[in-house]
Amino acid sequence: xxxxxxxxxxxxxxxxxxxxxxxxxxxxxxxxxxxxxxxxxxxxxxxxxxxxxxxxxxxxxxxxxxxxxxxxxxxxxxxxxxxxxxxxxxxxxxxxxxxxxxxxxxxxxxxxxxxxxxxxxxxxxxxxxxxxxxxxxxxxxxxxxxxxxxxxxxxxxxxxxxxxxxxxxxxxxxx
Amino acid sequence: xxxxxxxxxxxxxxxxxxxxxxxxxxxxxxxxxxxxxxxxxxxxxxxxxxxxxxxxxxxxxxxxxxxxxxxxxxxxxxxxxxxxxxxxxxxxxxxxxxxxxxxxxxxxxxxxxxxxxxxxxxxxxxxxxxxxxxxxxxxxxxxxxxxxxxxxxxxxxxxxxxxxxxxxxxxxxxx
Numbered sequence: 001x002x003x004x005x006x007x008x009x010x011x012x013x014x015x016x017x018x019x020x021x022x023x024x025x026x027x028x029x030x031x032x033x034x035x036x037x038x039x040x041x042x043x044x045x046x047x048x049x050x051x052x053x054x055x056x057x058x059x060x061x062x063x064x065x066x067x068x069x070x071x072x073x074x075x076x077x078x079x080x081x082x083x084x085x086x087x088x089x090x091x092x093x094x095x096x097x098x099x100x101x102x103x104x105x106x107x108x109x110x111x112x113x114x115x116x117x118x119x120x121x122x123x124x125x126x127x128x129x130x131x132x133x134x135x136x137x138x139x140x141x142x143x144x145x146x147x148x149x150x151x152x153x154x155x156x157x158x159x160x161x162x163x164x165x166x167x168x169x170x171x172x173x174x175x
Numbered sequence: 176x177x178x179x180x181x182x183x184x185x186x187x188x189x190x191x192x193x194x195x196x197x198x199x200x201x202x203x204x205x206x207x208x209x210x211x212x213x214x215x216x217x218x219x220x221x222x223x224x225x226x227x228x229x230x231x232x233x234x235x236x237x238x239x240x241x242x243x244x245x246x247x248x249x250x251x252x253x254x255x256x257x258x259x260x261x262x263x264x265x266x267x268x269x270x271x272x273x274x275x276x277x278x279x280x281x282x283x284x285x286x287x288x289x290x291x292x293x294x295x296x297x298x299x300x301x302x303x304x305x306x307x308x309x310x311x312x313x314x315x316x317x318x319x320x321x322x323x324x325x326x327x328x329x330x331x332x333x334x335x336x337x338x339x340x341x342x343x344x345x346x347x348x349x350x
């Protein structure tokens with residue numbers, strides 16, 4: 001690709017992460033190399049195992065999950081921040097290799113909001129990204145600065161959601 | 176799953192098909208069996224080949240594409256309708272086997288709008304679907320009747336789109 005763009009999937013509806021997974025699969029199916037990464041998601045990783053089995057896709061994420069970040073103690077928050085900072089550094093290193101055409105950072109917005117990624121570094125990373133790299137970011141309520149930097153912004157709005165009828169998250173569908 | 180739900184991904188933003196692909200991958204990764212089908216899409220099928228390689232997913236679609244339906248001659252439209260009716264029948268048969276947990280019909284809304292699927296049959300199919308089957312439908316402007324039948328409706332709104340800057344569809348990303 002000549003000019004890689006920056007995508008954001010945001011909004012309160014279901015489909016942000018699914019759309020990012022789908023894009024990774026489509027890109028891989030067209031011969032592009034994908035780095036699929038994820039912050040702050042507390043889920044078993046059936047979908048990640050499948051992505052990782054696709055030869056064009058590399059998955060980089062933490063095995064451990066910590067529960068809702070905002071409910072953690074200050075001490076625990078600091079530990080989580082340090083752990084995720086390592087993930088961020090690992091992503092930067094992978095991208096430096098020049099091996100990838102597409103980078104997905106699932107739950108980027110939460111990572112940014114909670115300073116799991118240093119904000120200034122993240123902005124600089126996006127501003128100075130390799131020209132041909134396509135970047136896909138997901139998460140609710142993107143910072144204005146991020147929306148400005150993005151070329152694509154799709155807001156997924158909840159029109160109808162079964163949670164509202166008391167149906168809870170089901171494995172394989174919602175997570 | 177005890178109660179399979181009906182999802183709709185609609186709206187003018189990018190991500191409807193990607194979200195459906197992502198959901199298929201997530202479901203497969205959790206051990207569910209998926210039938211992934213598609214109407215009226217004119218694209219090379221890198222993503223379909225990848226989905227078809229995943230043992231839990233079966234892909235059913237036409238190899239041939241016909242261009243924009245509304246631009247076709249009446250005669251051609253009739254030919255296309257007959258061909259897609261066979262696809263619809265094949266989907267019904269596959270579902271009757273009881274083998275699948277999830278059915279994706281990508282571009283269902285267009286198929287419904289242009290009578291490529293008999294409307295009454297389609298509604299009856301959704302109303303009388305196997306209880307445990309999860310169904311995912313995509314496409315712009317869903318008929319009100321379909322929105323009523325759905326449990327999940329996510330509208331993907333275009334906030335920013337590179338087409339507006341004159342950047343055209345790129346293989347591996349937009350198709």
